[in-house]
Amino acid sequence: MALSVSDIRSLFEQYGGIAYSGEPVTQLQHALQSGVLAEEAGANDELVAAAFLHDLGHLLNLQGATPTERGIDDLHQYFALPFLRAVLPDAVLEPIRLHVDAKRCLCAIDDAYFDQLSADSVRSLQLQGGIFSRDEAEAFLEKPYAQDALRLRKWDDRAKEENRATPDIDHYLAVVERVMRKRAIAGV
Numbered sequence: 001m002a003l004s005v006s007d008i009r010s011l012f013e014q015y016g017g018i019a020y021s022g023e024p025v026t027q028l029q030h031a032l033q034s035g036v037l038a039e040e041a042g043a044n045d046e047l048v049a050a051a052f053l054h055d056l057g058h059l060l061n062l063q064g065a066t067p068t069e070r071g072i073d074d075l076h077q078y079f080a081l082p083f084l085r086a087v088l089p090d091a092v093l094e095p096i097r098l099h100v101d102a103k104r105c106l107c108a109i110d111d112a113y114f115d116q117l118s119a120d121s122v123r124s125l126q127l128q129g130g131i132f133s134r135d136e137a138e139a140f141l142e143k144p145y146a147q148d149a150l151r152l153r154k155w156d157d158r159a160k161e162e163n164r165a166t167p168d169i170d171h172y173l174a175v176v177e178r179v180m181r182k183r184a185i186a187g188v
Helices: 006-015 027-040 045-053 055-060 092-108 119-126 134-141 146-158 169-187
Strands: none
Touching: 006 027, 006 055, 027 045, 027 055, 027 092, 027 146, 027 169, 045 092, 045 169, 055 169, 092 119, 092 134, 134 169
C-alpha cells in the first residue's frame, strides 16, 4: 500500500510527538528542522522531501524511546521505502535509503565528523555496521545519489535544536505533494 500525503500527515499527528531518540526534539521537530536545513541549503524539492521524510521509518516501525539503548537497530532507512516507492522518485527514496550509510562513510572520510555525533548517533553507528573501511567509503561515493545522501546526513545531524523555528508540517507536505504530482505526470 502506498502512503498518501494524508497518510503521512496522520503518521506525524499520531507519532510525531514521540521523542527523537534521546535528543531534545520530537520526531516531527526533527523532520521539520531537516526540511528547513535542506531549503536553506538551496536543495531542490526532491531533496527537501527526502530530508523531511528521511526518518519516517521510525513512525512506521515503532520501537519505543531510544531503541539503541536496548541494542536495537530499527532499520528505519528501509522501512518506509515500500510505502513510498509507488508515489515518489528515486531522487527522494535513494537519499533516504542511503542516509545511514552516509554517516558510516562520513566517519571514514572526515576526521572531525565522528566527534560531532550525538551519543545516540554513536550508539546507532555501531548497530548499523560501524565506520566504513576506505574501500567501502569509496564504493559508497560511487553510488547514484550518494552526494545527496551525504548532504541529507549532515542536515540530519544538525536537526536536533530545541525550539528552532521552522515552517509547519503543511509547508513540507506541500513539497511532498508537488514531488508526487510531478512523478505521476512523468509516469515514472
